[in-house]
Amino acid sequence: MIIQRQRDTLLLAARTLLAALFIIMGWEKVTGFDVAVAFLKSLHIPMPAFATIIAIIAEIGGGLALLLGILTAPVALLLAIYTIICGLIGHHYWTMPAGFPEYDAHIHFYKNISIAGGLVALAVAGAGRYALTGRSKT
Template identity: 35%
Template sequence: MTTNEPFRGWIVAARVLMAVIFLVAGVRKLMTYGATLGYFAKLGIPLADVVLPLTIALEIGGGLLLIAGWRVQWVAGALALFTLATAFAAHAFWAADAAQFNAQLNNFLKNVAMAGGFLLLIVQAGAGERAAGNRG
């Protein structure tokens, strides 16, 4: 029995809950592709026409891979970096007008908290691999 076995159901639930936001966001971007492309351009994201399909692939693909538990350390690492980059690129509360300040601050902090959750998944996955390696 590995160290994580008693918590396996909780760990899977955590991965699913963290993946949902990416799956929904990716599908919504796909369904509103033109509008999202315009929003990316408004944010000043360079090469928005290249970045958008990559973003959709990362959100949908990363979400599905996270749920499946495939290479959790790599997937969680990629999503953590993406989430932090998104916090700075799309939720610049420090530059928001008074009407948008609270919403942007909350979204920024949500992204930071999610990155923290991904760090926990990375540590947990690493501990599980080490425990499995010590069994034999």
């Protein structure tokens, strides 16, 4: 059985690991803005520059909120939805012919689904003691 102190430490680890993905990917969009815009343009996303800015705000803002434990449950749920939508838009393997690109998109789609599952679990578990707001649901 996990005692409260271990639970809080594990929740901090979960928040840190999940946040790292969003902060890193968001920062890569900042430093490679033109590449990110070009990728969204290739997916026929309307207003790709604006969509990239929204993605940066969601990823860096949401990632930092998770890391710090600010409004963890609602942020985690919003990021879960965002992650599923990104998977549907960016990794639509079911539309691709068999081969490496389809296989790669297949893996990335289900990684997105798994990340969303972790975010939902975090939303249910709460932020834990080591958080600025949204203390543990004990």
